[in-house]
Amino acid sequence: MKLHLTGPSDKHLNETITITGSKSESNRSLLLAALYPAISIENLSNSDDAQVMEQGLKITEGTVDIHHAGTAMRFLTGYFASQEGKEVVLTGSKRMTERPIEILVDALKSLGADISYVQDEGYPPIKIKGKRIVKDKVSLPANVSSQYISSLLLIAPSLENGLELELVGKITSVPYIKMTLALLEEIGVKTSFEGNRIKVSSQDKVASSTLVVESDWSSASYFYSICALSDPGTEITLSAYKKESLQGDSVLAKIYTSFGVETTFGENIITLKKTDKKVSTENEFDLANAPDIAQTIAVTCFGLGVGCHLTGLHTLKIKETDRLEALDTELSKLGASISVTDKTLTLLPTKAITADVSIDTYNDHRMAMAFAPLAMRTTLFVNNAEVVSKSYPDFWNDLKQLHFTIREL
Known part of the structure; x- marks a missing residue:
């Protein structure tokens, strides 16, 4: 299944999404x-x-x-x-x-x-x-x-x-x-x-x-990315989450403050709000304890036109695909200046994004979902988009709830 993605015309979002268990x-x-x-x-x-x-x-x-x-x-x-x-x-x-x-x-x-x-x-x-x-x-x-x-x-x-x-x-x-x-x-x-x-x-x-089972923080990462790429004032509420989470990916709440996203914890919910805080231009994160959010962060930085240096990524070589090489290939197609080693990723600030690029997903659910938020900034295609069912079968429907236009080709 190949999808063509276009982001919402109004970049000021206000929606509530329920995410499946971790x-x-x-x-x-x-x-x-x-x-x-x-x-x-x-x-x-x-x-x-x-x-x-x-x-x-x-x-x-x-x-x-x-x-x-x-x-x-x-x-x-x-x-x-x-x-x-x-x-x-x-x-x-x-x-x-x-x-x-x-x-x-x-x-x-x-x-x-x-x-x-x-x-x-x-x-x-x-x-x-x-x-x-x-x-x-x-x-x-x-x-x-x-x-x-x-x-x-x-x-x-x-x-x-x-x-x-x-x-x-x-x-x-x-x-x-x-x-x-x-x-x-x-x-x-x-x-x-x-x-x-x-x-x-x-x-x-x-x-x-x-x-x-608490809802999946890895799945929440894609909405953090969408929020970061949206206009100030955007609010996206996600359930069911708790402040004292067992999941390492809950570090998202701290990391995404660098991209102007604040997290408010309610009773079994979190609300993400895009502020007008200036986005950090140089971002260095050790993701040894949360490697599954590396793809999302790299794509977010690219979409924002800022750089990042991610370390602690040695386990990404043996995931569904070699995620470091896959990120290198797909971000380069979009115009990124990127370099990877066997355990690090470095992205230089780039303002231009190539439109209508087809993103290959390598049988890796996180490649499809990590790149999807870029539709907030450009139009793109996602190949083999059905791979999201590995961890988040409702993903594309939830993006439609955020007013993404998703057309199956």
Whole structure:
């Protein structure tokens, strides 16, 4: 599906949008509910990723195909490895078979798991024979994707002796680790996180409880971008959000003050307001704890004609696509002066934007959504626009609510 996007003629917006539950929180909650049936979930994400996670958890033998869902791949690897009697082959899309899984597999095998590679060593698909895991100590490099770490932590309370996890080196993506631990605490599991050592106690049963999933801050980022690119006085209200969020991407509220957007917290809502504050021309952000908003920030800066230097982006190389190279390619097509390394992105201020460029999305939902706000400043095309269903199926309809003109070609 190819879309042609034109922004609203009136750049002074005033709308309210309800955003689906966080994909990150939903997938963690689904795994915990599979381990402990006394748990129920509210405001579950309607994303493709959450759906394949939910379906995958119901399978006891045969092939589990998680398509493009990296979170599901990592979380289900830990889950099936610890489920005695279940035997599956965990696979996904062509891109998924190019995304490394070896660090997590090695950690699980050191605990006694039975996992083997079906094709290429270190990559999916993988064959898993579930076993009772009794070993309780394991170590991982601290700078790996937090999903590897969370995969181990989520199954930890169901293991016979719990788990003690040592992280070697400087830890990245701390908010996502803390999100996992907070959810474990919420269902009554004892945890500790001191220095580079995390401990999770074993727990046979938990009390009946309901996990209420907060809406997705990554999805909110696109409305922060729209607000930043709109006229002063614009107000966009989003629900359902809370000030004390478990999600690392909630740092958006602080970051976007540099672009003239103020955030007001209400009861389960946030209101974004574009002020007449002068936009910062030089912006440097370390996104090691929130890499998923890097694309949005880079595109926002380009649309505003200001520069940025983004660091802490090493995990973007192994996402749905190599997001750094994809940003380099697509922003350059629009006229940007951009350079990337394996973990940084530098954008120089550029005033001119090339119109009617076709943005390629590389099977990456965030490429489609991050570039869409640029329609506030120019007309553009988005190729394979249906990829947004991975995390935010309602995205294009919500843009129409903001008076974007979206024409399917």
